[in-house]
Amino acid sequence: MSYRRSKRDRVLVVDDDASLAEMLSIVLEGEGLTTSIVRSGEQVMPEFASFKPDVVLLDLMLPGLDGMSVCRRIRATSAVPIIMLTAKSDTPDVVRGLEAGADDYITKPFKNTELVARIRARLRRTDQLVEPLEFGDIVLDPAGHTVTRKGESLDLTPLEFDLLACLLGNPEQVFTRETLLQKVWGYHHPGDTKLVNVHMTRLRSKIEDDADDPQVIRTVRGVGYQAIAPE
Amino acid sequence: MRNVMRLWRRSIQTRVVASTVLLSTLVIGGTGWALLSDVADGLADSRRKAAIAEARSGFEVAQAQLDAALESEPDAQAQALTQMVDSLTGVRGGRRAFELVLEGPLGGEDTPVRSSAAIAPGSLPSDLRRSVIKSPGTYWSFSGLSVLGQDDPEPAVAVGSRLRAPRTGDSYAMFYLFSMKEQQDTLDLVRQALLFGGLAMVLMVGGVAWLVSRQVLNPVRLARRIAERYASGSLEQRMHVSGEDDIARLSTSFNQMAASLQSQIRRLENLSRLQQRFVSDVSHELRTPLTTVQMASSVLFEARERFDPQTARSAELLKSELDRFEELLSNLLDLSRFDAGAARLELDAVDLAAIARAGADDPLLQREGIEVRLVGTDEPAVVEADIRRIDRIVRNLLTNAAKYSGSSVVEIEVAQDDEHVSLAVRDFGVGLTGDENIRVFDRFWRADPARTQGGTGLGLPISREDAVLHGGSLQAWGRPGEGSEFVLTLPKTVPTADEQKDGAGGPPPLVRPVFA
Numbered sequence: 001m002s003y004r005r006s007k008r009d010r011v012l013v014v015d016d017d018a019s020l021a022e023m024l025s026i027v028l029e030g031e032g033l034t035t036s037i038v039r040s041g042e043q044v045m046p047e048f049a050s051f052k053p054d055v056v057l058l059d060l061m062l063p064g065l066d067g068m069s070v071c072r073r074i075r076a077t078s079a080v081p082i083i084m085l086t087a088k089s090d091t092p093d094v095v096r097g098l099e100a101g102a103d104d105y106i107t108k109p110f111k112n113t114e115l116v117a118r119i120r121a122r123l124r125r126t127d128q129l130v131e132p133l134e135f136g137d138i139v140l141d142p143a144g145h146t147v148t149r150k151g152e153s154l155d156l157t158p159l160e161f162d163l164l165a166c167l168l169g170n171p172e173q174v175f176t177r178e179t180l181l182q183k184v185w186g187y188h189h190p191g192d193t194k195l196v197n198v199h200m201t202r203l204r205s206k207i208e209d210d211a212d213d214p215q216v217i218r219t220v221r222g223v224g225y226q227a228i229a230p231e
Numbered sequence: 232m233r234n235v236m237r238l239w240r241r242s243i244q245t246r247v248v249a250s251t252v253l254l255s256t257l258v259i260g261g262t263g264w265a266l267l268s269d270v271a272d273g274l275a276d277s278r279r280k281a282a283i284a285e286a287r288s289g290f291e292v293a294q295a296q297l298d299a300a301l302e303s304e305p306d307a308q309a310q311a312l313t314q315m316v317d318s319l320t321g322v323r324g325g326r327r328a329f330e331l332v333l334e335g336p337l338g339g340e341d342t343p344v345r346s347s348a349a350i351a352p353g354s355l356p357s358d359l360r361r362s363v364i365k366s367p368g369t370y371w372s373f374s375g376l377s378v379l380g381q382d383d384p385e386p387a388v389a390v391g392s393r394l395r396a397p398r399t400g401d402s403y404a405m406f407y408l409f410s411m412k413e414q415q416d417t418l419d420l421v422r423q424a425l426l427f428g429g430l431a432m433v434l435m436v437g438g439v440a441w442l443v444s445r446q447v448l449n450p451v452r453l454a455r456r457i458a459e460r461y462a463s464g465s466l467e468q469r470m471h472v473s474g475e476d477d478i479a480r481l482s483t484s485f486n487q488m489a490a491s492l493q494s495q496i497r498r499l500e501n502l503s504r505l506q507q508r509f510v511s512d513v514s515h516e517l518r519t520p521l522t523t524v525q526m527a528s529s530v531l532f533e534a535r536e537r538f539d540p541q542t543a544r545s546a547e548l549l550k551s552e553l554d555r556f557e558e559l560l561s562n563l564l565d566l567s568r569f570d571a572g573a574a575r576l577e578l579d580a581v582d583l584a585a586i587a588r589a590g591a592d593d594p595l596l597q598r599e600g601i602e603v604r605l606v607g608t609d610e611p612a613v614v615e616a617d618i619r620r621i622d623r624i625v626r627n628l629l630t631n632a633a634k635y636s637g638s639s640v641v642e643i644e645v646a647q648d649d650e651h652v653s654l655a656v657r658d659f660g661v662g663l664t665g666d667e668n669i670r671v672f673d674r675f676w677r678a679d680p681a682r683t684q685g686g687t688g689l690g691l692p693i694s695r696e697d698a699v700l701h702g703g704s705l706q707a708w709g710r711p712g713e714g715s716e717f718v719l720t721l722p723k724t725v726p727t728a729d730e731q732k733d734g735a736g737g738p739p740p741l742v743r744p745v746f747a
Contacts, residue, residue, distance in 0.1 A: 020523045027526055061515065087515040109522040109557050112529045177579075193579055193618060222580030222613050 008034045009123050012053035014044055014070065015085065016063055024057065027112050033119070041065025045073055055122050058102070059085045060093055068093075068100045075101030079157040081122035098198040103159040104185055105195070121186025122159070135168045136230030138207060138216065149207060159184065160203045167217055167227040176224035200225060244444045251440035252433055259429040270421050274414040275373070279388050283371055285329070286390035286407040289319055290369065293333075293405055297396045308399070313345055320347040328409065330376065335403030336396075337364060351377035355389055355406055363391040363404045376408050386411040450478040454485055466493040507571045514564050521557060528553050555687070562689035566674070569696040576700060578725060581616040583654050584608040587643045590625045596641065599633045606644035612652040614721045620697040621721075624705070627690040628656040628717045634686070636660030638714060646741040650723055651703075653741035657716040662746065663709025671707050694719075702726040704737025708744040718742050 011033050015021040018039070025035040036051045038044050041062045048056070056074060060067035071082055084097045084105040094105055104118055133140040137150045145161055147154040156164065162184050167175060177196040181187040185195065204211040218226050238245050296315050300308070312333060320331050331347040332355060359372040369392045375384035391406040450470075457468045466489055470482035532550040535543040568574045584607075591603040614621075632641045638660030646653045663671065670676050672695045675688040691705075698705040702722050709715030718740040 017519050017523070020519055020526075023523045023526045027530060030530070087518040108518040109525050112526055192577075194577065222582075 008032060009054045010034045010036070010051060011119065012036050012038065012044075012048060012051055012056045014038045014041070014057065014062065014067075015059040016040060016061075017059070024115075027115070028119070031116050031119075041067070041070045044070045048074060048078075053080060055119055056080055056082045057085060057119075058082055060097055061087065068096055071097060071100040071102050079155075081158060083118055083122065094192075095194060095198065098195065099202075101157075103157065103199075105192075117186045121184070133165070133168060135171070135227070136216070138164075138168070140165055140168065147207075154206055156203070156206060159199065160206070163199060163203055164207065167225060171227045171229040174220050174223055174226045180224070196225075244441065244448055247444040248437055248441045252437040255436040256433050259432055263425040263429050267418075267422055267425060271418050274418060275388075275411065278409065278411055278414050279371060279373075282329070282388045282407065282409040283369065283390050285409070286371075286392070287369060289331075289407060290392045290394065290405060293319060294394050297394055297403070300396060300398060309343070312403075316345050316347060330378070330408040330410075332406040332408065333403055334360075334406075335394075336399070336401030337393075337404060338402065348378050350408070351384075354384070354387075354408060355391075359389055359391050359406075360404065363393055363406070364402075367393050367395075373411075374408070376410055386415050447478075450481065454481065457485070457489075461489060461492065466496070503571045503573075506567070507573045510564060510567045510571065517560060521553075521560065525553050525557065559687045559689070562687050562693055565693050566689060566696070569693075569700070574696070574700055576617040576620070576725065578615050579618055580613050581618045581621055583612040583614060583621070583652050583721070584610060584645050586621060586625050587645050587654060590629050590643060593626065593629050593633075595630060595633050600639070601633055602640045604640060604642040606642060608643065608645050610647075612645050612647045612654075613723070614652050614701075615724050616701055616721060617697075620700070621719075624694040624697050624719055625654065625656070627694050628719070631690065631717075632656055632658040632660075636662075636715065644742055647723075648741055651720055651738050651741055652723065653718055653720045655716050655718045655740070655742040655744075657714060657745060659714035661715075662711045662713050663707065663715045664711040668707040668709055668715075672705075691717075699737060702737070704740070706740060706744075708746040710746045714746055716744060716746055718744065 011028050013021050013024050013028075013035055015024065015037070016039055021037045021039065025037055028035050036047060036053070038047050041064045044065075058067050058070060062070065067084065071084070074080065074082060081104075082102045084094070084102045085108060086094055086097070086105055087108045097105060103122060106115060106118055132142065139148045140161070141147070142165070145158065147156050147161065147164065163180065166180065166183055175183075177193040178187075180196050181193075200217070201211070204214050204217065207216055208214045216227060218228050220226050239249075293315060296311075300311055312335075316331055316333050320329075329347075330350055332350060333345045334342050336342075354374060354377050356372045356374045359370055359374070362370045369390060371388060371390045374387055374389045376387035377384040388409045388411060389406055390409070391404060394403040394405050395401070396403070454470060457470055460468050469486045469489065472479050472482045472486070528546070528549045531546040535546045538546060565574070587605060587608045591605055596603055629641065629643075632638065636658035638658035640659055642655075642657040644653075644655040644657065646655075671691050674692045677686070677688050691707075695705045698719055698721065702725050704720050705717065706720075707715065707717050720738045720740045722738060
């Protein structure tokens with residue numbers, strides 16, 4: 001199967017519910033996005049390879065190979081943004097999904113505008129930076145979307161890049177989790193702060209010497225996070 | 232004193248020992264007293280009998296001497312009488328067992344008195360004297376015997392009789408005074424023995440009562456401690472059963488009770504787990520089609536301008552009612568989670584002042600043209616809370632004020648002390664009447680069905696459940712026509728489940744209610 005190459009962003013919709021998948025596709029196509037639908041976990045990787053999506057919409061509850069495993073498989077080969085669809089916001093599944101590498105999650109039922117905002121937030125190349133940013137021994141290059149630390153390249157997802165750019169671009173400024181959800185995830189309503197916590201933990205494990213004693217991004221208890229300016 | 236009262240109230244053992252000691256004191260005291268008076272009576276009686284017998288023989292001797300007296304000369308007579316007294320008292324050597332008094336001859340103004348020792352006046356009871364002088368016969372009476380020169384009067388028995396000298400026709404009153412000191416000493420000894428014996432007995436009975444009550448109460452105390460542990464939720468403890476006595480049976484039934492409680496609780500837990508799973512399944516199953524329907528209705532809604540008016544209106548109604556349906560569903564699921572005890576907090580540091588400031592910018596308030604006044608929101612008021620639940624409460628209160636109160640001003644006040652933070656949302660609209668400040672928290676309750684635009688009637692009940700889940704409270708006050716206020720009070724640190732059990736009703740508000 002071959003796809004017409006275009007500049008339209010591509011969304012891979014993974015959902016076993018035919019009607020919902022079709023509806024998602026209708027709405028997203030209406031927003032000027034190209035979609036492809038996959039109905040089971042096993043078909044995701046082949047389609048992922050040929051369709052080359054810019055964002056993956058992934059239902060956590062799938063027959064066969066479940067959403068969590070699909071998430072891990074995609075993450076193993078690609079940094080593509082993954083947004084989970086879940087019927088339950090307060091289950092440990094969400095945290096496990098985030099830890100499996102998902103960037104964001106959205107709880108059913110959701111508004112079309114909310115869904116589109118989240119997808120756009122993941123598609124948007126970060127506009128925080130134009131010039132390369134040097135921050136101690138960390139260098140962010142917005143053009144190539146690369147981060148190096150002590151000369152070594154760091155393997156960050158686009159979301160982690162955005163999160164890091166947001167904090168390092170404004171050193172010493174304290175960002176609340178709410179602000180970060182708005183700026184990085186495109187949330188309009190107070191969201192789930194565990195989203196920020198999970199990604200911050202993963203980001204720290206990549207950029208800090210000791211993630212338990214962070215030197216680059218500090219937690220301000222009861223408020224949020226802050227990049228500590230290098231001396 | 233207060234400690235003693237407390238011990239009395241709280242310790243059965245103290246009460247048992249104290250009442251045993253008290254009762255045995257009464258019984259032993261009464262018995263001792265009866266015994267003592269019996270012994271005293273017996274001693275006095277035998278002494279009296281012996282005294283009367285001895286006195287009688289003395290009287291006979293004296294009468295015989297008087298009968299045989301020949302002298303008519305008064306001096307010689309007096310000498311004879313003195314001799315008689317001396318001879319009667321001097322019969323036996325050593326210590327005399329009695330004193331003798333001879334009065335007479337009777338009848339004159341000054342009755343001469345002869346006695347074996349210097350008897351103090353008053354030693355002879357006057358009624359005895361009168362009886363003796365009045366008529367012949369032997370009379371007796373108990374009295375005190377005081378000998379001049381000695382301090383204390385000794386108990387004594389006095390026996391008296393009238394003698395007659397046939398030759399002169401004179402009458403004499405003769406008295407024997409028998410000391411009862413020996414009997415008194417014996418009695419004292421007996422009394423002392425009884426006193427010490429009784430005291431020792433009371434102490435021993437008290438000790439026995441203490442031991443026995445301890446034996447009975449120890450298992451009861453153990454049962455109490457275990458029952459307290461059951462009450463605090465750990466049902467694994469069992470009592471040790473040994474033997475077949477009442478205590479063992481108590482332990483057995485206690486253990487059975489705990490086991491049946493445990494199985495009941497397990498059954499209920501199972502039920503609640505089942506219900507919870509059902510609710511979560513329903514949630515999942517309903518949400519997917521609802522999402523599709525909502526997305527579809529959204530697409531129709533966006534395109535309504537291209538429809539004919541009836542279809543366009545239908546699309547509008549479809550969308551607004553679907554929104555309401557979604558809210559109702561999510562509210563019901565929330566409530567069922569509260570009811571099943573499955574609601575969990577995701578705690579974080581939350582600044583209620585910031586929430587209040589953000590609430591003031593709520594687009595709904597701006598859309599309705601409502602002026603918002605902020606009071607006390609400059610200082611941070613940080614509590615440990617689940618931000619989504621708190622945000623939901625505040626948004627719900629603001630929505631209610633904006634939609635249903637008809638007020639053009641809404642006031643948000645934040646106050647705090649060391650342990651709690653209160654957030655009040657006040658409107659100056661229709662207010663609440665009568666018991667509405669309680670009924671607003673009833674499920675599906677609406678103030679005025681005619682005024683209701685949408686809404687689920689579940690917002691305030693859920694908000695109150697959310698507040699209670701934090702160990703806080705949500706209270707309402709209002710005056711008809713003046714306004715109403717809702718005060719959310721949260722502890723700065725969420726108490727543990729055990730602490731929450733004690734403080735039923737939640738913390739009192741820190742904001743003084745205006746409409747109370």
